[in-house]
Amino acid sequence: MKNLLLPLILLFTVSISAQTKVGGMVVDEFDNPVAFANVIFKNSFEGTITNDDGRFYMESDKTHDALLISFIGYEDLEIPLTSRVTYNMKVVLKESTQQLKEVVVISGKQSKKNNPAVEILKKIWAKKRQNGIRKFKQYAYDKYEKVEFDLNTIDSALMQRKIFKGLEFVFQDLDTSRITGKTYLPIFLNETFSKVHGDNILNEEKEQILGNKNSGFDNNQAIIAFVDDLYQDYDIYNNYLKFFDKSFTSPLSRTGIDTYNYALRDSAYIDNKWCYNIVYYPRRKNELTFKGDFWVNDSTFAIKNINLEVTKSANINWVKEIYIEQEFDVVNDSVFLLKRDYMLSDFSFQKKEKSRGVYGKRTTVYNNYVFDEEKPKEFYRKDRNPFDPSVMNQDSVFWARNRLEELNKDEKGIYQLLDTLKTVPKFKSYYNLVSILASGYVEIDKWNMDIGSVYDVFGFNDAEGPRIRLGARTYFGENDPWRLEGYMAYGFSDKKFKHGISGKFLLDKQSRLIVSGGHRRDIEQLGVSLTATNDVLGRSIASSAVLTVGANNRLTNINLSAFGLEIEPITNVRFRLGSTFRTLRSALPEDFSLDYIDPDTDTVASETKQLDVSTVVIYTPGKRTIGYGVERRDINDTYSTILLNYTRGIEGPWGSDFNYNKLQFSYSQPWQIGGFGRLYSTIELGKTFGDVPLSLLNVIPGNQTLFTTYGTFANMDFYEFVSDTYAAVHLEHNFNGRLFSRIPLLRKLNLREIVGLRGVWGELSDSNIALNAPTNIPLISPDERIYYEYSVGIGNIFKIFRIDFNFRGNYLDRPNARPFAVTGTFGFSF
Known part of the structure; x- marks a missing residue:
């Protein structure tokens, strides 16, 4: 499933405007990087934290004239911004001669005792089951999700490569990420609108997907499944957050005080609610942790907004950066509900600053919350298929009515440009090649057939010696109601042909009644699983392993x-x-x-x-x-x-x-x-x-x-x-x-x-x-x-x-x- 990142590398263009952009590096007086320093636009709540190398990048839709930089144990620094874009800044922090006035803190690692930030954290733990949708017996809301993939770190050297010859038009309009400051080229956009119902008493939840639309890949559920697997829902109040098969310790976790340093940085009114601002960063490197800050209400101890950035040293592959923002809406004095969730992932083969990669960006907007409307238990158990034809083919009126966040002009252009790219022969060749690597099958559209799998062509065992195998399957689309599949194989030592054929037919979609049958004549290594079911075309790796231990002749x-x-x-x-x-x-x-x-x-x-x-x-x-x-x-x-x-x-x-x-x-x-x-x-x-x-x-x-x-x-x-x-x-x-x-x-x-x-x-x-x-x-x-x-x-x-x-x-x-x-x-x- 994760191989599907590869087909997403070659597609399209976008532009997003911003009023103020800053970037640079924070060091101490000895020119050592200051990691996890706080960087914030003056008189705002927009800020970030430097990474492990002391680097930062930030942008805002508003115009700002000054930047505030601070870190525990150092003097605060205010830097005037004389232009809309200020890059390559080098900020030098001096050691503080006195402790901060409002909060008694210790430089470097923070104390777990007598720390006001930790005391606030304990109150968050006590209240977390009483905040948000968990306060109610039942809940329902609308959910709109937008997922975009972008090729990042675009430069002239990349544009001039032969691979893009004939595709130069995709680079007509580039801009920089507001999180990382890198140029990027959007290549995929997927939208989903759904209704979510839940029951806290029954501990049941059901999401009904009412519309799905993706750029240039209509009905391609391989990509949709990959996106769903990659970006699963999470709750910041949980002790651990799962991303990319890894479990990260949440900064709101009960074990957080053993994993993070916490410091109380500020307090202010947000939406007429007095909130505390707490900064956190990991105590140790190479663990699956975040750095960032959050604002929390002083009475309900519900999170108002939070940002999480995975530390550069975290033990995770192919992902250089993960950045998350969540914003909560104040409904009344005691209810804070999730309003907007934004997540950016930078996929790359290397974690070097200038290495190229692919951004994965997910924006989820929540609205129209309804509470305490009971549904029968059968409602949650009855399956509604999330991707039937009506869901995949909603018209423009549906999307105009149900988009909870409007597409900007460049996102709208993704659909148009993808349609253009699909007509370019060179792009189609690239896409087909990567599809073969991802699925293992060679598509022959005019015959509605796939040839493969290419990974099963060669094998070896003691009975057959070298073995070759060629297979094929019918393929009209992702949702074929029937499928036929077969193969022929030949062993060069026993000089015999083998074969297998199978078919399966979906007779009823609602109950998923399937009839299947097939026949196989082959050589197999039995006894490699105790409770295996009878798969007609199934074959164990032991049957064709090139390298084995001892005599592998019990076939x-x-x-x-x-x-x-x-x-x-x-x-x-x-x-x-x-x-x-x-x-x-x-x-x-x-x-x-x-x-x-x-x-x-x-x-x-x-x-x-x-x-x-x-x-x-x-x-x-x-x-x-x-x-x-x-x-x-x-x-x-x-x-x-x-x-x-x-x-x-x-x-x-x-x-x-x-x-x-x-x-x-x-x-x-x-x-x-x-x-x-x-x-x-x-x-x-x-x-x-x-x-x-x-x-x-x-x-x-x-x-x-x-x-x-x-x-x-x-x-x-x-x-x-x-x-x-x-x-x-x-x-x-x-x-x-x-x-x-x-x-x-x-x-x-x-x-x-x-x-x-x-x-x-x-x-x-x-x-x-x-x-x-x-x-x-x-x-x-x-x-x-x-x-x-x-x-x-x-x-x-x-x-x-x-x-x-x-x-x-x-x-x-x-x-x-x-x-x-x-x-x-x-x-x-x-």
Whole structure:
């Protein structure tokens, strides 16, 4: 999803006027940068704070004639502004000879005791559940959201590059950001209008999207989903704020006094309410923190406005700056409601001052609050698809009536210029290339087909040797009610063709009734997941891994036919009823045996034919999706997943060999552990009733590849343990650099520490052992004691690589047991 930043780099132009612009650097008398110094326009509430290098930039729609600069322990400084634009200022602060008059403070790190700012903070904690929409039983409001992406740091060298030859017209009108002072070129604009209803008693909230419009990419839900995932809602009163998969400590958090320095800077009337101004900045570098200030009312202790800027040293990738402003409206003496929320993110490969990147700007305006109008519980549970055709095609009258903040003339021009760009062949070529990299598919519009995935073209395993694969799928649009997909593959060692084809059809949009079916004949590494569902075209990485540990020869020839029905009568509750018929035999019989004693003839059989009927219930509370076609996109990853699967094996039809019953359960949950990172947890339970051959038993998922794969056991070989009854747990915690940030030599590397613990217990009945007759696979289950492994990993190496050191805890006396293993993975993450 995050790869979709790439298609947004090539598009369009804008201009925003400002009356006063200032920028420069604040230093002390020894020419050292002064970080977190306060910079404010005189006689105003418009201000900012210098970054880690002492730099600042600020602009205002008003004309100002002086700038006030201050920092605790230094004398305040007033600088006259003689022109509308003043850049490259160098401000020297002198050490103060006396303490500030109004507040007793300590220079540098602030005291937690006898600090008036901390005393005010405690009152904010006490009142936070009594402010805003939380004061009422029910609430509703209108919400208008505008998201814009801009290519920033535009200069003559960039304009003259060959990539922009023929596209020079997009640079006709450039301006500077009011936050960073950099030139920028708008490339994408998305607008959404919605109605939000909530119930504080039921703890339910529902957002009904009534209109959505985006520049040049109508109906492109990949981009819309990316935007929704990138800019999820947040509440500054929460202890932790989640941005870009990271959990930042809020300056209003109860743990804030251990994370931030606070100082009371000023007090004044704002909208006829007396408010205090508190400045905050982090106590330590490299943690996920902010710097900024906020104004808080002196009686309700509700926030009137706040700004948050992520510190430059924060351990986050590809994001150079994050700046947030929130403004609250005074309704009466005790109610302050969120009025406007602005967020700017500067995405860049580097954090250097002059490096180029992409701005992501979100502006959200709230209005028409209504309280204590009760809705039935069913109202919140009933799903309204947020992007049906009527939502995507609202007319100009709708937008003129529902825009809570008017577009300026340059934002209006984005739609016109994007339409022009789409007609330029060179731009279309760039866009198509980046789309291939992002999706993995080559689009052939005239055939309504995609070729791919390009990432699956080459593979290797012991049975096939080098392998090539070519696939295709139908694609008329994001919301196709049906989709066909297939592939052909060829192995150069076994000299055999393989294939797979599947189709799915959405019969009813309201209940999401889907019928699906398909067929696959291929070579597969079975046993890499305990509770995997039957995906006709699914293929594990272990089946084509180029590099493996030990002999990776326990592969299976699979001939699979499947048919299924799926329905979602309640949001996030899915029911599946399906049937499969499989023929399974070893792909390398001389190395890996799937033989068993045929109970009817008492002879050895090497092939299993099996008809199964299964019923699956999947519950994903909190999951958010987008789209109304047969395939939808997830736009969050914070939800839990509960799966219950019952499988009935039927003997007889089409030569099916066995009667049995299998029951499986799994529960996966991500946990945000405050500022200490994220814990992923999974519990799996299962039992097979009846006697079945090895090919139908539960294989404990080993991992002989060099890739770190959650849910597998890195020190266990494929088929090392098998069972008919099992219980497994997987725990993995990513501290996101919380520990390394406290080690001086490691702090600047922005590494992240990951620890893991996984264990499994299982048993295998005597009758199942007697049924099977493999000549080279010992049928062992971890029934004596729980098999366990633990791991310590280092992530974010060069921002893209993670390495894990895995240790086997027991069963070390097993033949070829691997007490230690090193695995790794590549990936782009914030």
